[in-house]
Amino acid sequence: MNLLKQFTLGQRRALTFATDTHTQLNDQKTIELIDFILKSNLALPNxxxxxxxxxxxxxxxxxxxxxxLLNQIEKPEMAQSYSLEQLPKHLKALQNTLGFYQHISVQAHLPENNLVSVQSCTxxxxxxxxxxxxxxxxxxxxxWQKALSLLIPFSRDELIYEPAFSATHLEFMKAVDETQCIFAPTGKYWGANEWDETLSFQSNVEGFSQDFFRFMSLAKKEGFKGFAVRFPASYSASLETLSQTVAQFFQAMNQVDPAQSACLKNNITEPxxxxxxxxxPMFLTAFGTCYPLKHPRNPYGFNHTYFFFQPDFVLRKHPGLTDGKEQQSRERILQNFTRNDMAYDNQGKxxxxxxxxRPMQATDPAVNWWQYLV
Known part of the structure; x- marks a missing residue:
């Protein structure tokens, strides 16, 4: 049995089952379910x-x-490391990490911790x-079906935002499957909460910023690569509108920056x-409905405006961008887009x-979105 493959496929099966039976979890419900397991008889199939x-x-x-490690567990010398006696220790470690993550609050610096990652625990x-x-x-x-009556009490409230189950995330992952970026399919991503038409632009951004801070606080330890935010399509109806939206978005984010950065007051065109x-510091990729389908910044046919944030601490640790590989990797990405009739050009950019x-045509001048900052 290939346990590496089983682990990956098992996650998808758990997602499908949880979605179909409305037994999705969040951090708090996971902590509670672990408590239940620790108090229960593991000899029971349920x-x-x-x-x-x-x-x-x-x-x-x-x-x-x-x-x-999943390919090593049946070796005799690994028996002690993966004995049933080790189970409570790892379950409690997972509880501790999730407990820390769920109580993250926005502050000037990302909080540090010495906890075991969810990646390692699972x-x-x-x-x-x-x-x-x-x-x-x-x-x-x-x-799982036989244990359904036990799982249902631990189900999360599906009306409350949860990053991996958000509509933004689920739609963005479909775009990831279609992108010509050679690195995208191997990344870990989360999505922000939905845009609320009843709230102001600033209030929506304040909500996004809380989601984003939580993402950044765990991205280093968990190896996440980026965070997607989804606006209505009207915010990218034209290239000018998209430029105005980026400027407004940055200004709104800057107003709720816990570190009170002065970056927007500096010379933006300075290298x-x-x-x-x-x-x-971070990089932003904007996708808009103003672009034609074969444009690299079209949101892959979805009727939304997308903003994809990549903090530098993630971007600069990517294997393809370290050890002098950045230029070669960027050329490979460009070649792949060009091969699929989605060329872009960095001359003058x-x-x-x-x-x-990105401009409409690959060779057009750079889009100076910062002219709309007020």
Whole structure:
């Protein structure tokens, strides 16, 4: 049995089952379900089903990748490391990490912690589960269905925002599947809450900023790559409108910046300028409905305006952008877009700020969105 593949496929199966049966989890419900498991008899199949469910759905919510340890667990020398006696320790470690994540509040600097990542916890837990409860892996859904009455009380309120289940995230992931960027399919992403037409622009951005701060606070440890925000299509009806929206968005974010950055008051066209929020510089990719379908910044046919944030601490650690590989990687990405009739051009767009928005034609001058800052 290929446990690396089982771990990945199991997450998708947990997502489908949870969505169909309305048993999706959030951090708090996961903590409560773990408490239930720790107090229950693991010899019972239904308890085992609850265990696999909480492992795989949490792994999905945090986009945990399979680690090589899953191929090592059946070696005799690994028996002690993955004994059932180790299970409570790893479950409690997961509780502690999720407890920290759910109570993150916006502050001037991203909070530090020495907790075990969800990535590591879920891999360790899946290794123990696979080693001791292998028959359950053969038909996860049947076991989850039998334990459904136990799982339902721990279901989250689906009307409350949860990053991995948000409409923004789910639609954005469909776009990720279609993009010509060679690195995108291997990334971990979250999406912001939905735009609320009953709120002002500033109030919507304040809500997004809270979601974004939580994302940035765990992105380093969990290896996330970016955060998607979705606006109505009207905010990118034309290139000028999209430029105005970016300027307004940055100004609104700047107003609620916990670190009170002065970045928008600096010379934006100076080499090295970056938009900074919560003391973290970042890159923005804007997608708009003003672009034709074969344009690299078209939102892949979806009728929304998308903004994709990548903090530098994530972007600059990407294997394809380190150790002198950046230029080669960028050329490979451009070649792939060009091969699919979606070419873009960086001549006259050497500054990062000139690439937040792309012009209609690849060789057109850079879009000076910053002229709309007030």
């Amino acid at each position: 308890t085992q089903a609850c265990l696999s469910f909480v492992i795989l759905q949490t792994a999905y919510r945090y986009y945990a990748f399979s680690e090589r 891999n360790q837990l899946f290794a123990i589960f696979a080693l001791h409860f292998k028959p359950q892996l053969l038909d996860l859904e049947t076991h 090295g300028w970056k938009f900074t929020w919560a003391n973290e 050497e500054l990062e700020v000139q690439r937040y928005i």
